[in-house]
Amino acid sequence: xxxxxxxxHLTKDFKIGLRGLKLRAVDxxxxxxxxxxxxxxxxxxxxxxxxxxKIILGLVSxxxxxxxxxxxxxxxxxxxxxxxxxxxxxxxxKFLSGRELVRYCAQLSGVPAVKMDDAVDSALELAAMTxxxxxxxxxxxxxxxQRIGLAQAIVHDPELVILDEPTAxxxxxxxxxxxxxIRAMRDQGKTVVLxxxxxxxxxxxxxxxxxxxxxxxxxxxxxDEVLAQRDRHLMTIEGLTPEARLAAESTxxxxxxxxxxxxxxxxSLEELFRELVTGSRDA
Amino acid sequence: MKPLLLRCGxxxxxxxLEAVRQRFFAFLIVLGAAMVLSSVAFRFLDFGHGExxxxxxxxxxxxxxxxxxxxxxxxxxxxxxxxxxxxxxxxLAKPLSRxxxxxxxxxxxxxxxxxxxxxxxxxxxxxxxARAQELSLLAEQSGRVAPDxxxxxxxxxxxLQWLRLSVVAAIVLAIxxxxxxxxxxxxxxxxxxxxxxxxxxxxxxLLKPTESVVYxxxxxxxxxxxPNLQQFNIGDALVLDxxxxxxxxxxxxxxSGLLYASAYLLLGALxxxxxxx
Numbered sequence: 001x002x003x004x005x006x007x008x009h010l011t012k013d014f015k016i017g018l019r020g021l022k023l024r025a026v027d028x029x030x031x032x033x034x035x036x037x038x039x040x041x042x043x044x045x046x047x048x049x050x051x052x053x054k055i056i057l058g059l060v061s062x063x064x065x066x067x068x069x070x071x072x073x074x075x076x077x078x079x080x081x082x083x084x085x086x087x088x089x090x091x092x093x094k095f096l097s098g099r100e101l102v103r104y105c106a107q108l109s110g111v112p113a114v115k116m117d118d119a120v121d122s123a124l125e126l127a128a129m130t131x132x133x134x135x136x137x138x139x140x141x142x143x144x145x146q147r148i149g150l151a152q153a154i155v156h157d158p159e160l161v162i163l164d165e166p167t168a169x170x171x172x173x174x175x176x177x178x179x180x181x182i183r184a185m186r187d188q189g190k191t192v193v194l195x196x197x198x199x200x201x202x203x204x205x206x207x208x209x210x211x212x213x214x215x216x217x218x219x220x221x222x223x224d225e226v227l228a229q230r231d232r233h234l235m236t237i238e239g240l241t242p243e244a245r246l247a248a249e250s251t252x253x254x255x256x257x258x259x260x261x262x263x264x265x266x267x268s269l270e271e272l273f274r275e276l277v278t279g280s281r282d283a
Numbered sequence: 284m285k286p287l288l289l290r291c292g293x294x295x296x297x298x299x300l301e302a303v304r305q306r307f308f309a310f311l312i313v314l315g316a317a318m319v320l321s322s323v324a325f326r327f328l329d330f331g332h333g334e335x336x337x338x339x340x341x342x343x344x345x346x347x348x349x350x351x352x353x354x355x356x357x358x359x360x361x362x363x364x365x366x367x368x369x370x371x372x373x374x375l376a377k378p379l380s381r382x383x384x385x386x387x388x389x390x391x392x393x394x395x396x397x398x399x400x401x402x403x404x405x406x407x408x409x410x411x412x413a414r415a416q417e418l419s420l421l422a423e424q425s426g427r428v429a430p431d432x433x434x435x436x437x438x439x440x441x442x443l444q445w446l447r448l449s450v451v452a453a454i455v456l457a458i459x460x461x462x463x464x465x466x467x468x469x470x471x472x473x474x475x476x477x478x479x480x481x482x483x484x485x486x487x488x489l490l491k492p493t494e495s496v497v498y499x500x501x502x503x504x505x506x507x508x509x510p511n512l513q514q515f516n517i518g519d520a521l522v523l524d525x526x527x528x529x530x531x532x533x534x535x536x537x538x539s540g541l542l543y544a545s546a547y548l549l550l551g552a553l554x555x556x557x558x559x560x
Contacts, residue, residue, distance in 0.1 A: 054372075054559075054560070057376045058375075058376075059372060059375055059376065059559070059560045060559045060560065061557075061559070077378040077380070078378075080376060080377060080378045080379075081378040083376070085372075085373065085376035085377075086373075087369055087372040087373055087376075089369075090369075090373060091368040091369055091370055092370065092373070093297065093300075093301060093370070095300065095301070095304055104293060104297060105373070105377065107289070107290075107293045108290055108293055108294075108374065108377045108378075108379050109377050109378060110286060110378055149373075152373065156377075162376075
């Protein structure tokens, strides 16, 4: 049993209006999400990925199909005991401190009283929220809210963590920190399912991706496999003079190859930003 | 069983903490307290029924009016705050059943209603006691019998009011579990309170002979589905005519209230189980 999540022929129809017109949000979706990997679920707004996550978590029922989480039917308490969830744009009671929120979620998740303090401390540490944990949530920045949301999702040490847009509205420094936390969770052997519009981040942290459109799965596979252009090659060369370039092109032409473009390597704007803005304002 | 109770307890505690911080709660407490205290100033309007009765009726009225508003609005607000702010998504993704969530919400509201009733009852008791002392002195001087009131009767009345408001909260939760909007839940909840207050009329009509089976069936059904909220309003008898209400009658009212609250909570849990969040 290697799948963390197994989705078979899932379809979800919503009824609209008094006449009960059907809107198909998810259309015959089948997925096998392997254990111990970071899995990206991508797609445009309204493609059905949030609905799929909600069905996986038992918050919405599917019209047809079957879902298992770590071998348990998805709507059962056993499945949810092994799952942590960070919803999109999370909202928490503002009068609580970060530590109180994480403790509350640990209590609801069934963390035993003897392990409570350790569990809360570990989750806060992984989310880099230890220092700010005694502050009220109402005073947190957006990045801190996401991180405390992450802490509440992992406080019961779940095998599977589902993150819906964990970096939405977070600046690149904060997004990079969340990316590091996701990798740390994978290193601990957890399966992470990530739903995001930030394709650059998904590319960096995910092992596999699935792309949905109009409720259907249009692509699924390992990130390096789905992104690789097998008939194109990229060389990075230092000290390329015009003469050397002409010589290289003629040699390649002699072997039937053609240079289609020569550009300077670029850093991404995100990399440049992170390099310049090193200190997180959230810390 | 213990984990279930603990989970309900955590939800109830959080609900109570959220409710007790709301200005709306403080506002209703202040209005209720003002009504109880102002009864002393308006006691000359007692229409010959006695000052203590007037003060008590004023207090009962305040408790009924503002308590009902609190039970309807606060219950719906606390439920829809979880839905609209999507904290319910975070909570229900945990190993917490929807029934536990709803029961926890109910007991959180139950605690806040208890606090409301205790504060207003204590204040009413204080005002009645202070005025009773003054009237006793006057009665002694004029050789008349001093008016009195029952503290234990007031305590039982407070308990019955708490139960009445709990029944209302359970009904509103059941409505909210099915409703899409806060406003709908509040309006329907308020109408249910009014219908519950007038339910005895249906029971009264039922006793009269009628030819129509349909009419009789509708009345019978209405009088069973809706609790008779009027049965909790026995403040006069309990507080001012101590001993005139049989304990068995009070027991029956309590049992009826508990049954209605449980039935509506169960209904709410069943409806909420199917709700898409």
